[in-house]
Amino acid sequence: MEGGSSFVPQANSKASELEMLQKQHEEKTMKIQELKRQIESVKLRLEKRKKEIPEEKMEAFKVLSEKYNSLRDEYNALLAEKLGKNE
Helix, strand or coil: CHHHHHHHHHHHHHHHHHHHHHHHHHHHHHHHHHHHHHHHHHHHHHHHHHHHHHHHHHHHHHHHHHHHHHHHHHHHHHHHHHHHHHH
């Protein structure tokens, strides 16, 4: 009977080791899922910023173009006025 009773603690030890490994596996799996969510979140933010930047640049270009056209018109008007006075 002694041989049978020594088998039970060894089985309990293996079972607790298995439970510990399963728990570690579950924790790592949850960590992996969390990291995947974070990666996806960062990826979406980067895509959004990538789209926003060209829109901001286009708006800045539009503003600068309008300013240039305004200054050009003002310059041409002053030049025409100056040429009109010289004649």
